[in-house]
Amino acid sequence: MKKTILAFSRITPAMADRLREHYEVIIPSPALGNLNTQFEKALPEAHGLIGAGRKLGSKQLCTAERLEVVSSVSVGYDNYDLGYLTERGIMLTNTPDVLTESTADLAFSLILGSARRIAELDAWTKAGNWTRTLEAAQFGCDVFGKTLGIVGLGNIGSAVARRGRLGFGMNILYSGNTPKPELEHALDARFVPLDELLANADFVCLVVPLNANTRHLIGERELQLMKPSAILVNVSRGPVVDEQALIAALEQGRIRGAGLDVYEREPLSASPLFSLPNALTLPHIGSATDETRLAMADRAVENMIAALEGHRPRDLVNPEVWRPDGNHG
Numbered sequence: 001m002k003k004t005i006l007a008f009s010r011i012t013p014a015m016a017d018r019l020r021e022h023y024e025v026i027i028p029s030p031a032l033g034n035l036n037t038q039f040e041k042a043l044p045e046a047h048g049l050i051g052a053g054r055k056l057g058s059k060q061l062c063t064a065e066r067l068e069v070v071s072s073v074s075v076g077y078d079n080y081d082l083g084y085l086t087e088r089g090i091m092l093t094n095t096p097d098v099l100t101e102s103t104a105d106l107a108f109s110l111i112l113g114s115a116r117r118i119a120e121l122d123a124w125t126k127a128g129n130w131t132r133t134l135e136a137a138q139f140g141c142d143v144f145g146k147t148l149g150i151v152g153l154g155n156i157g158s159a160v161a162r163r164g165r166l167g168f169g170m171n172i173l174y175s176g177n178t179p180k181p182e183l184e185h186a187l188d189a190r191f192v193p194l195d196e197l198l199a200n201a202d203f204v205c206l207v208v209p210l211n212a213n214t215r216h217l218i219g220e221r222e223l224q225l226m227k228p229s230a231i232l233v234n235v236s237r238g239p240v241v242d243e244q245a246l247i248a249a250l251e252q253g254r255i256r257g258a259g260l261d262v263y264e265r266e267p268l269s270a271s272p273l274f275s276l277p278n279a280l281t282l283p284h285i286g287s288a289t290d291e292t293r294l295a296m297a298d299r300a301v302e303n304m305i306a307a308l309e310g311h312r313p314r315d316l317v318n319p320e321v322w323r324p325d326g327n328h329g
């Protein structure tokens with residue numbers, strides 16, 4: 001009998017077709033009624049779950065008795081209760097590497113977009129305001145040659161550092177768990193404590209995973225440490241920043257601006273951020289390019305097939321559950 005895969009968010013038709021070559025595939029659809037009800041009804045049948053952007057832990061998965069693998073179409077896996085999955089011997093896979101460059105591109109878009117006030121001035125031009133000379137109060141700030149502080153020098157952080165150093169002649173500071181001597185050598189990057197980074201960077205770019213240590217890593221105290229001329233960029237996860245504290249800092253002009261792709265609650269609606277001209281707000285699009293989403297989809301499907309066929313998936317987040325005899329579930 002074919003194994004069953006249940007999608008817990010939209011998956012592309014190409015992903016569905018590839019999975020259907022081997023498995024029964026259930027994709028909840030708005031045309032068939034409530035999505036949650038469809039998901040919950042199908043859960044006890046599912047050997048594999050695939051998707052992104054949904055919290056999955058003991059509460060959601062207690063009826064998923066046959067579950068062998070959760071294949072997440074994302075690099076971050078803060079939505080999943082890793083301890084619970086591991087305890088149950090359920091594999092969790094993600095899609096690292098393939099979104100590194102597009103997310104670093106987006107971080108740089110936010111750096112440049114905030115520094116040069118791109119969205120604000122685009123709206124100004126389109127509103128027909130360009131009948132008079134731009135005022136000095138509308139000027140941006142330089143990026144070239146400034147100091148870029150990267151919080152979390154993993155794959156994405158390193159890709160941001162490369163852009164900053166090689167493309168924009170920036171001085172690179174970074175903080176995190178461990179120094180990366182190879183990058184220090186290649187990019188002249190300097191490993192410093194977070195407080196030192198905050199006090200010296202013109203741009204602070206957050207690229208850490210969300211976990212108990214990084215939740216509200218940037219709060220009122222940290223924002224106070226930043227230069228009034230500095231810009232905060234977040235392409236990691238919203239809860240890494242205390243959003244209320246950030247809004248207060250932006251309202252009071254305690255920092256120059258913020259370029260945000262992620263928020264404490266997503267999707268973001270009716271936020272004070274919307275009326276702040278010094279906040280650039282994007283709808284979580286770090287990996288949202290045609291090429292990257294395709295690559296993420298392929299990787300997630302490959303991980304799923306490997307796991308269900310008894311091969312070790314390439315991107316296994318919890319290797320301790322791997323049993324070479326393929327005796328999962």
Ligand code: 8YV
Nearest residue numbers: 052053073074075076286287
């Ligand atoms: C994903 C992300 O695109 O990969 C991640 O961790 O944050 C995003 O780039 C999103 O989770 C939807 O797949």
